[in-house]
Amino acid sequence: MSRKKAVKGKGSSKSPTASPNKSKDSGKSIKGIGTGAPSNGLVYPSRPSLSNSREFYDITFKVMLVGDSGVGKTCLLVRFKDGAFLAGSFISTVGIDFRNKVLNIDALKVKLQIWDTAGQERFRSVTHAYYRDAHALLLLYDVTNKASFDNIKAWLTEIHEYAQQDVVLMLLGNKADVAHERVVKREEGEKLAKVFGVPFMETSAKSGLNVELAFTAVAKELKHRSTKEPDDPKFQLQDYVNKEMKSAGCCHS
Numbered sequence: 310m311s312r313k314k315a316v317k318g319k320g321s322s323k324s325p326t327a328s329p330n331k332s333k334d335s336g337k338s339i340k341g342i343g344t345g346a347p348s349n350g351l352v353y354p355s356r357p358s359l360s361n362s363r364e365f366y367d368i369t370f371k372v373m374l375v376g377d378s379g380v381g382k383t384c385l386l387v388r389f390k391d392g393a394f395l396a397g398s399f400i401s402t403v404g405i406d407f408r409n410k411v412l413n414i415d416a417l418k419v420k421l422q423i424w425d426t427a428g429q430e431r432f433r434s435v436t437h438a439y440y441r442d443a444h445a446l447l448l449l450y451d452v453t454n455k456a457s458f459d460n461i462k463a464w465l466t467e468i469h470e471y472a473q474q475d476v477v478l479m480l481l482g483n484k485a486d487v488a489h490e491r492v493v494k495r496e497e498g499e500k501l502a503k504v505f506g507v508p509f510m511e512t513s514a515k516s517g518l519n520v521e522l523a524f525t526a527v528a529k530e531l532k533h534r535s536t537k538e539p540d541d542p543k544f545q546l547q548d549y550v551n552k553e554m555k556s557a558g559c560c561h562s
């Protein structure tokens with residue numbers, strides 16, 4: 310299996326084509342980031358591995374974080390990437406930014422290129438341009454902010470307008486650690502997600518609750534889609550998430 314080297318570090322991003330959209334090794338055009346054909350990701354032909362380093366990957370996908378300003382998109386990404394929480398004053402994202410992380414999924418190295426969008430209205434036209442190439446979208450609301458929950462319908466309308474039809478979508482109710490200021494019950498999030506047929510879970514960038522799971526579940530779904538044989542059973546994202554939360558003894562019926 311050929312291993313590609315991931316672009317390192319934090320990217321600031323004016324350009325949506327920061328990732329390769331062509332395999333130099335194979336010389337052929339490949340589906341995925343920057344090509345506008347995101348359904349299958351980038352799968353590289355078999356070759357001996359160059360390295361076991363986390364820098365190398367077999368397949369890559371673009372994941373976008375969206376939702377109102379202040380719901381915790383940047384904090385969720387920083388928690389996932391660096392295992393840390395950005396406490397203190399809130400610095401709103403300007404435009405769009407990305408970070409890479411390589412995960413081991415069923416013996417494959419899956420690189421997620423994660424785009425952190427600005428939730429502020431004034432950057433909306435910038436983020437619209439990036440939806441088209443996204444393989445997956447994590448749509449966040451803040452369980453302590455009712456308006457961010459009420460806006461989910463508008464976000465879904467926007468997603469249907471700008472994203473690919475088969476984009477993997479997951480709804481996340483973030484800041485689940487804040488019990489005393491909670492105004493959106495978990496059941497309300499579950500209900501809304503059911504209405505729109507999207508997987509759902511609550512997360513906390515502060516405590517780390519379900520952060521790894523959210524990204525891993527999406528990576529598994531994308532990897533499954535891109536490598537599955539016709540007879541393979543369908544990967545059920547919500548079932549996987551429920552099973553994992555149950556085995557972790559976490560907060561789900």
Ligand SMILES: Nc1nc2c(ncn2[C@@H]2O[C@H](COP(=O)(O)OP(=O)(O)OP(=O)(O)O)[C@@H](O)[C@H]2O)c(=O)[nH]1
Pocket residue numbers: 376377378379380381382383384385395396397398399400401402403426427428429483484485486487512513514515516
């Ligand atoms: N208690 C708690 N606070 C959080 C959590 N996630 C984020 N915050 C806080 O919420 C505020 C906003 O977080 P950001 O991650 O910057 O929000 P954002 O969605 O990226 O906002 P924009 O960049 O403006 O779109 C910050 O003050 C964070 O410290 C969480 O899970 N729990």
Ligand SMILES: [Mg+2]
Pocket residue numbers: 382383384400401402425426427428
């Ligand atoms: Mg941000």
